[in-house]
Amino acid sequence: GLSQLDDASVEEILRRVKGIGRWTAQYVALRGLGRWDVFPVDDVGGQNKVRDWLGLAARPDAAQMERLLAPYEPYRGLIYFHLLLHQLAAAGSVEV
Numbered sequence: 001g002l003s004q005l006d007d008a009s010v011e012e013i014l015r016r017v018k019g020i021g022r023w024t025a026q027y028v029a030l031r032g033l034g035r036w037d038v039f040p041v042d043d044v045g046g047q048n049k050v051r052d053w054l055g056l057a058a059r060p061d062a063a064q065m066e067r068l069l070a071p072y073e074p075y076r077g078l079i080y081f082h083l084l085l086h087q088l089a090a091a092g093s094v095e096v
Contacts, residue, residue, distance in 0.1 A: 011029060030077045035077060041066055045087075049087060
């Protein structure tokens with residue numbers, strides 16, 4: 001099954017399903033399959049959060065996201081969750 005495959009292979013298999021693109025495949029890998037190193041690089045909200053976190057002048061595109069997050073392997077997906085929780089906490093939606 002999928003649990004025996006590397007992250008890239010999981011994404012490739014999921015993307016074979018009509019209607020599933022890179023964002024959905026990466027999000028399913030992270031949330032549904034517990035692939036903690038997968039960051040949905042096409043997620044505009046995630047791109048904005050990385051821009052703010054790293055103090056960038058512009059929102060990074062998917063290719064830039066992959067380069068920027070490479071040093072954080074194997075924790076990129078956890079960074080995604082941390083940035084999301086940080087935003088929710090700042091908005092008062094959750095207590096951290």
